[in-house]
Amino acid sequence: MPRMIVSIDGVVIKEVQLTKERTTLGRRPYNDIVIDNLAVSGEHAAIHMMPDGVEIEDLGSTNGTYVNAKEVKRQELRNGDTIEVGKYKIRFLQDADAQNFEKTMVFKPGMAPALNPAARPGGVVAPPAPMNAVIRVLSGAAAGREVALHKVVTTIGKPGVAVASITKRIQGFVLAHVEGPDMPLLNGVAIGSSPVPLKSGDKLDLAGTEMQFEQPSLM
Numbered sequence: 001m002p003r004m005i006v007s008i009d010g011v012v013i014k015e016v017q018l019t020k021e022r023t024t025l026g027r028r029p030y031n032d033i034v035i036d037n038l039a040v041s042g043e044h045a046a047i048h049m050m051p052d053g054v055e056i057e058d059l060g061s062t063n064g065t066y067v068n069a070k071e072v073k074r075q076e077l078r079n080g081d082t083i084e085v086g087k088y089k090i091r092f093l094q095d096a097d098a099q100n101f102e103k104t105m106v107f108k109p110g111m112a113p114a115l116n117p118a119a120r121p122g123g124v125v126a127p128p129a130p131m132n133a134v135i136r137v138l139s140g141a142a143a144g145r146e147v148a149l150h151k152v153v154t155t156i157g158k159p160g161v162a163v164a165s166i167t168k169r170i171q172g173f174v175l176a177h178v179e180g181p182d183m184p185l186l187n188g189v190a191i192g193s194s195p196v197p198l199k200s201g202d203k204l205d206l207a208g209t210e211m212q213f214e215q216p217s218l219m
Helices: none
Strands: 003-008 011-017 022-026 045-050 053-058 065-067 070-072 074-077 082-085 088-093 134-137 146-148 153-158 162-169 172-179 203-206 209-214
Touching: 011 153, 011 162, 011 172, 053 065, 153 203, 162 203
Parallel strands: none
Antiparallel strands: 003 011, 003 088, 022 045, 045 053, 053 074, 065 070, 065 082, 082 088, 134 146, 134 209, 153 162, 162 172, 203 209
């Protein structure tokens, strides 16, 4: 199944699997791919699943839709193409190239992947950043649940209300705001528009749901 990987300033913030014949992209909350940015039109573009491929269509947006730096009205997408809307870049991937990205995760009861620590053979030097981390939900209906952060990016929150991403980098994990009017709170302080690093024990507040970032120490 084709997928769209959305990023800004080099930070992956969400992944959307294309399962519908027509997938819309824009600033309004009813779009399938919501990008909460003034440079993106309310109904910016549509992605069409055709019998012989996938096409993107600009819906008369103010700032235009670009594929591989070229403005388009309607164009077939090829594996690896980069779509640009405002400051956002959206990479189009077929199945094989999309396996390393995590699906969007919304905190609901029953959506708690188990943490799967990786065994390390004796004598092998560990990488500079711990490979395992979890988000533990502290309040709400999903209190006590854990989400393992074992993929490149995990998005958390409530679509259309408040969504944040946690991206795994070589040096550690970073938190970024994805969409919604309210910025996530990190240890009681709004994070702003730039990604911020996370450390074990940090407390997150997203649309009234309290969470804690936990990362085991390297031995």
